Structure formats: C-alpha cells, structure tokens
Amino acid sequence: MPDASSPKFARPLLAPDAPASGPGAPGNPPETPVSKNFLEQIIDEHIASGPNAGAGGGRWGNWPASEGWRAGKPRVHTRFPPEPNGYMHVGHAKSVCLNFGLAKKYDGKFNLRFDDTNPAKEEQEYVDSIIRDVIWLGGDFTTDGKGGKHGGGLFYASDYFGKMYEWAEELITKGRAYVCELSADEVSKRRGTPTQPATSPHRDRPIEESLRLFREMKAGKHPNGSMTLRAKIDLASPNFNLRDPVMYRILHESHQHTGNAWCIYPMYDWAHGFEDSIEGITHSICTLEFEIHRPLYDWFIQSVNLGRADNKIHHPQQIEFARLNLTYTITSKRKLLDLVEQKRVSGWDDPRMPTVSGMRRRGYAPEAIRNFCDDIGVTRQESVIDFTRLENAVRDHWNKHAPRAMCVLRPLKVVIDNWPKDASGKPVVEHLDFVMNPETAERAKEASGERGPGIGGAASPLTAPGSPITSSTRKIPFTGELFIERDDFMEVPPKKFFRLSPGNEVRLRWAYFLKCVGVDKDAAGNITCVHCTYDPATKGGDAPPGPNGEPPRKVKATLHWVSAAHAVDGEVRLFDRIFKEEEPGKRTGNYIDDLNPASLEVITDAKLDPYLINAAKHHTNTRDIIDGHGRTHKIVTSNGDVYQFERLGYFSVDADSKPGKLVFNRTVTLKDSWAKDAAKQ
C-alpha cells in the first residue's frame, strides 16, 4: 500500500499565489507558460506540499547546512540504478538524461548505483563500461570536485547487504517474513491463477524457526534452491507480485564486488527500495513495468518502519515512465548480447549498435544525445520514436561544430585539358582558400557557452586541446587532375540533374567553374575519365560580372573534389540502419530475420582531403573515478574527431586508424533531397 501521504500521480498544483484568473487575465503580463513534464509536475507538487512546505522543503525537507550552496533548497535526489549485466543502450541514456537533468534543474544530486544483487549475471567489465558511458553522457555523479556540482556519489547495492540482512531478520521477527522450503518448481505450481490463491505449507512456521533457518541460509548450511525467505503478504492478491514474493535466495556464487562474503542474495523487490532509502533518494524513477511492483516497494519500507517511533527509515517515491523505443532498433540487453555473442556485429561498440559505446564510436556527440532526449520528452505513454529524430539531433549538432573537408568516396578522374603546366611540363599547383566551417560565427557563440562535460574536459574535437580549427580558412591544393564523385557525373543526365554532364557547367567548391568536354571509356564502355575545361576568371568559385555590368553567370551545382596528386587514400565505413524493419522481429517473430545485410559497406580507397592525414585525430582520455570505498576506477574513453565531408555527411575518426592510415566511420549522412526525389521516381 502506498503511503497515505503519497499523492497517486502527477496532478499539477497551482502555485499557492497563482492568480485564479490565469495567464489570460487582464493586467497580467503576457506569460509564456513553460510546460513541464509529468515528473517535474510531481516534484513541484512535492515541494509545494507535505510536512515541510512551510520551510519551502515540502515533502522531502531542505538540504542541510553542510551542503554549502545547496543548503536550504528543497531536496531532490535522483539516481541511475543499472544492473551491471550488459552495456548501456540508448534507452539507458534517456534514463540518465532524465535523472541527471532533474537533479540539475532542481539544484539537487544524482547518484550512480549499481544494482548488483545477482552475482550470476554481473561482471566487472560491465561496471566499468557503465561508469564510462554515464560520465561521457554528462551524467556526473562524482564528488571529487572535478566534475559538475550535482554529483551524489557512486554506490553499490551490495554495500547495503549487511543492513538489508538486519532488516530481513526484523521482518521475520515482526511476523512479516518466513523461510519457505518449496523448490522454484513447486512455488510455480502453487502460484494459483488470477482468481485462485497461491499456497505455501511453510507460511505459518514459528518465527523462531524461520529465524534459525534464515541464519543457516546465511551461514551456508543449505544448498542453492533448497529454501528462500519469503514476505508474508497476500497469497490471494490479484497482483501476483504480492503473493508472498521471495526476498532472499541461496546462491553459492562469488560476487564481483563482495567476493565470497555472502551466499544469500536479495531479490530486486526487497532490495531496491532500501537502496534508494539508504541513499536518501527522493524520486525513484523507473520504467512502466515496475508499476505493479510499487506496492512491494512501499510495503517493505513500511514493514521496517512498522512499530518504530522516531527511527523510521526514509521512504522515497517511486515514479514510472515509458521506456524509449526506437524504430529500426532493439533495446533489449539480451538481444544486444546475442548480436555480440553471435558475432553479427564487431562488438558492443560496433557503430551500428544502439549502445552508448556504439554511438560514441560512430561519432554521435553526447550533446546530441541529450538534445534528442529533451526533444522526445517523457510521459507514461508507450511510444516508438523515429530513428531519424536521433539522426537529426546528431546532424544538428555537428552542423554547428564539425569542421569541413572534401573527400571523394567513389572516385572518378577529371582531367582539365586547359590547365596550365609549369616550365618542366608538370601541371601547376595552386593553393586555394577553403572555409573550415561556414557557420563559424555561430560556432564562436556556441564555444563561449556551456559545454557538456567529457572525460578530460574534451567534450568535442573543437574544444579539445590541439583542436584542428585554428582559423576560418585553410589552404587546399588544386591541379589539373582531380577526383570527383562518380555520382556527380552522368553522360546522359535525367531532368533536373544539375551536376556535371557533357556541355554543362558546374562549380568546383572554392575553386573554378568547370565544363565537361568529353569522356574516356574502357573496352567495356565504362567511363574512366572525364575531360573538362576550366574558366580561369572564376578562381575562388565566383564568376565575375559581365563586361557591361551584367550579373555574373551562375551555375546550379557545386561539386566537391580532391586533387589527384595530393589525395590520401583512406578507409571509410558506411553504416546503414542495423535492421531493415521498423519493428525488428514483428513479422517473423525473430528479430535476427530483420537484420539489414547491407548495414555496413567498407570503402578502402576513398580519396581524402590531404589535410586530414595530419589533422584528424583519435583521442583517448582517462579519468580516475573514486567510489564510496575510496577505490579508484581508471576509466578510459576514446572518441575520434568528427568532420563534415561536404555534401556527403559527418564522419568520425575510428579507433582502428593508424599513423598514415585513416579509418573513418560515417556518423550520419547529410539530408539529400535530390536522392529523395530520385527514389520517388
């Protein structure tokens, strides 16, 4: 049963002094109502009511004087409580953004806590990966002063096993728990039906006997599965979770954090509320499927508090929200693990994976992921978000932040027949100005604003030490032999094809106007080379005005290019969505059937802007995270610079890059209305 004091849900409260006539009332300044999500509405309601409302602290009281700048503000304390049994995915990212975002918004605190109650499934590798991912996302739980100011600490549920054990004995003593010797199988058989109650033969065992057996369980005198500690709640409840749920099971198993100290381990329902309680969490935010567990959450805490006068333990409020679903994506730890174990991807950080590590490797910025989470909002309605929304957030971010380069993925040779040669007969080389990022002005503004925290302070290549951007333009070499994109030439162009074709004039970006005068073909009829002429008067990319002041002539297309003599070969990995169906597995029942066989295309001989060979970097950052035990976790995060390859998309330097050999991941394409139109025909 929930606290009598717990309002069931978000019913917004009017501020006590809000004008009854509302924003539209005459005389009121035109208010721009900032709409709040349901979690914020609940928090506001808690602050505005409850035992400490008079002191401004509402239901949870105020932060104490020891909290410094936070002292006296109403307490809001959230947490992200992952089980370390897998890597974080985009759904977890939403939870981090939510929980950390709330702590930040309300000047509160945010904890990272590992819900490590099942040693059979959990591993240190996952602990480390989660710490890394949460920090990278900007969910700063650290208290060492190096991060933000909302860190509440790093904790482990396993640190509370001793306290939980004491409370379990207390519940036995109070007649609210008993040792049951039914096997898992038997419990299942005796579970009953929605209308028929469950049964247990040990329910009315004397308290002393349960206490003795429970102590024997803890002492290791009983084998796995031989007995459990069960809560004595209601065998007839239509909510099966209340039919005397298991609190402790015997597991003779070494734990990644507590070693061999325990052979009984608490179940989620018994443990989770206490974890929140001990840490002083105010709002325990979880996903919808836990809603029917909330009665247990409350029952266990109330059972400990039963009969206590003034040493009651803290009782947080559990609140549920709808988990994130994305089209063309799975967010199931089990299925993600399958993809890794069956080697259908290269690992947890395969850039096609919806894992945080995959998104990082692909080149998604944490700011973009946070913007995405803000954008989609939070509610209790199940929904499926278009994957393109995530991609849009990524594009939006890098458009403002990524330096530009010109690279040719599928090269087609261009020879400029009228290009001048020097005294020795070699084509002249010119060095032209190239604009690093046409949105420099905006970028400067952005850079002066608050940046997301990243490990080592490097939120993005632009703020990293040794940032490739040093000025608004740089030089690029241009000669009479170039590569252009194969797609940018058609011998027989369709309607509305503005790019290069025989007789048609286009612009080479930041260089010259170019006109096609002929093509070379091989024996099979494939075009091997395009012959062109250039107009020297268009140097820099603009035509001069006519002799009588006529407006300069225009071209409809601008192509990217790279000098054949200067281009650097590099590998580029083109990723497409990992599943070809919006809801993988919906049709056949097996999501594996919907894997997109074309989700990865590797181009080994892309012609890269020579600038990149020295400028593009892959960064490895380390940071020491100290947990509540004073233990240090050395966290290593690696990410590559992200560039826009003009007209193609955003590309990030992959960890596989080696000196002299660059490997780029296509992070996301640019929008392409030409391709869209073409696909429609």
Place this chain on the structure above:
RNA sequence: UGGGGUAUGGUGUAACGGUAGCACGAGUGACUCUGACUCACUUAGUCUAGGUUCAAAUCCUAGUACCCCAACCA
C-alpha cells in the same frame, strides 16, 4: 478469464472545464559556393457511444484497442 496501465495530426508532445498549440515529418516556395544549413507558407488530430455543463481532449457512464504481470531476473 483476474489485476495494473495508456489512448490528441504520419510521429512525438502540450492543454489541468473556456481560442486544440509546439516540434519532427510531409508538401510548396525563397535563399544558397554543400541539392546541406536557414527562412516563409501549407498540410493534418482529441479511440467509440452516450451523459453532465452556457462551455468537455479535460468530468461521469459504458464500450473498444494496445502494453505490462503468475523467475529463486532486474
């Protein structure tokens, strides 16, 4: 079949008895040295049926659809 949830344009989300708004998408156009970006305009919605009310997305009644629950997982 029992219990717990959720229904607003194609998608996501506001509204808290008083003008159904915003974003994304889509469409059209403008601009453009990236068919990008940007800008303008357009498009389209309260699950159904009753009821209360001067007034209903909102309150009431009855349906319908979808999601979750019978692990010693979380």
